[in-house]
Amino acid sequence: MSDPYEDSPERTFAALPPARGRGFAQTWWGQAWLKALEDAALDSEQVRTGRRLARAGAVGAVSVRPGRITAVVQDRDRTAHRADVLLQQLSEDQWDRFLDMAVERAGHIAALLDREMPPHLVEDAATAGVELLPGLGDLEPECDCDAWDHCGHTAALCYQMARLLDQDPFVLLLMRGRAERELLDELQVRSVPRAETAPVRDEPYEGMDAAEAYAAADILPPLPAAPVLPGEPGQPPSLDTDAGPAPGVDPTALAFLSTQTAREAHRLLAEALRPGHEAHPVEAELTAAQDAVRLAVGAPESPLADRLGEGSGRDREGLGLGVRAWEYGGVTALDVLESEWTVEAETLARARAALESAWEEDERPQLRASRNRWTVVGGQAQLRLGPDGRWWPYRKERGRWAPVGPAAQDPATALALAEGHE
Structure with a gap:
């Protein structure tokens, strides 16, 4: 009789060294794997035995294939047993839903390529009806020691598997039925028509962090053209409402800060769009006294000038001198003025x-x-x-x-x- 798994993709991991002095699962998904074991095992003593065997390095090379992991585990008396743990593979329909979900958000692909399984990936998959991590009773044991539930050997294999999952969550996806290369190829195939047919949005990269944008190079439409510099800074929203301000909120100060933020954004955009512009290193964080001067630039007669001066240890005239220095040379000129x-x-x-x-x-x-x-x-x-x-x-x-x-x-x-x- 032929082996039903002989044509399946398989990865074999060499035996890991003893895990003395460290936990078996450092990642949250590795811990979720162990929780599925520990919650389902009827004999907690067998779980403890498996933990001791795994910690002592009694688990040999681990073979991972769709639906099954296998290893030889040695008892303390050196008796060897073949232990298997089975996990149900995802159906074709579930894989379709998972792959469609993954290309919806490029960050999911980026996370997997970084060998990470962030909670939002698992949550989005669950929303699509796909449970990636095992739950209660999903880890089915088989061992030649003839135990009918998890024995020390299958428990030891599960603990060792948690260490492998820490290193590479693709191992879990292989158990669920897809090898890494196959999975990435399918994602690429789905991404291409998506990029060709996806409607062009005004802001396709809005709200996306740098890692997601980089991973989305072949999925999302090209970056939009550089923005046109407005003639003047934008106006902050009006704070003139029927409702009074919340306790501790100063509308005058809030309007001032909004105006200053719009001016600074306009200045930075103008600098970035200047021909031949090169990015400059980020300046060191300003002190409160320096930042008070920066805020007062362009509004020395603001009703908040006295507050800015007091908050930075300057009188009105001292703040005015600081503003003049800042306008001539920023924080360096201010340092020359005051030091x-x-x-x-x-x-x-x-x-x-x-x-x-x-x-x-x-x-x-x-x-x-x-x-x-x-x-x-x-x-x-x-x-x-x-x-x-x-x-x-x-x-x-x-x-x-x-x-x-x-x-x-x-x-x-x-x-x-x-x-x-x-």
Whole structure:
């Protein structure tokens, strides 16, 4: 009599080392497999025996084929037994529903290729009427020790199987009736006509993360054309409603933040669409004081300016100076405004050389140095050396040093700005 499984796809996994000091299932789907065993076994002592045998490395190579797993398990007295565990294969109709479900969401395919089985994949399959993971009583034991229920040998095989499932959920799909290559080929076949006939949506990638979009390259329509930059930032939604604000919600602050968010989005889009634009590294996270200045840019007279100043330890005038610095050079300019540091010897030598060569000897201004700042003696102008070696122009206004322009590589250019010369 021929073996009914001889033409079936089969994978054989070498015996795993003992599992001392670790659990058998690290993934949630591996744990679900073991739960199906532990909930159904009538003799809990046999389950414990199987766990001990598997932990000791008594399970040999595991053969996995549709509907069945097989291994030789040795008792403590070295007696070998053939253990099998059966799991019902999915019907053709169930596989059709599963495959249709999988191509509906490219993330399912991406997850399987990453050797993962996320809960939403199993949940979506269940919604389609396909149970991937075994439930109570689904793991049917067969052993040559003649036990009528799960014995220590079949339990040991199930524990070993949980370790294999941790590594590769395609093993479960093979038990359900499809080998990995066959499954991926069928998904590809279904994806092609889907891509050809699917209606083109305005936003086909909306709400999809990067992994799903990448996996959907052959399924979804091409990415849409680059957006057109609006002439001005969009208007936030109106907060003028009959209902009063919820406790703790300040409508003025919320409207301000919405407006600032629209402006920042418009700025970022304009930068991204600029010809020759290259992505820049993400800046370090701003402190609360720095972010208060960023929010106040473009709205220094907002009724929230005092709150932004107080929240960052600045008075109204100090916030205004911070806004001016930010407009000239962002967080770097703000740091130059508010911080003073000792210049390293090598940088200091280059700075002095730049100051020496910037003017003819008879035109060179008299400067008094203090750390990273050079002040014109008897004047109202100052140069500040930034951490990148550029010079920032400052002028004294109402008793405070205020930034008056962007940084320059040449100290003479920066000083001309500080003194009010074009």
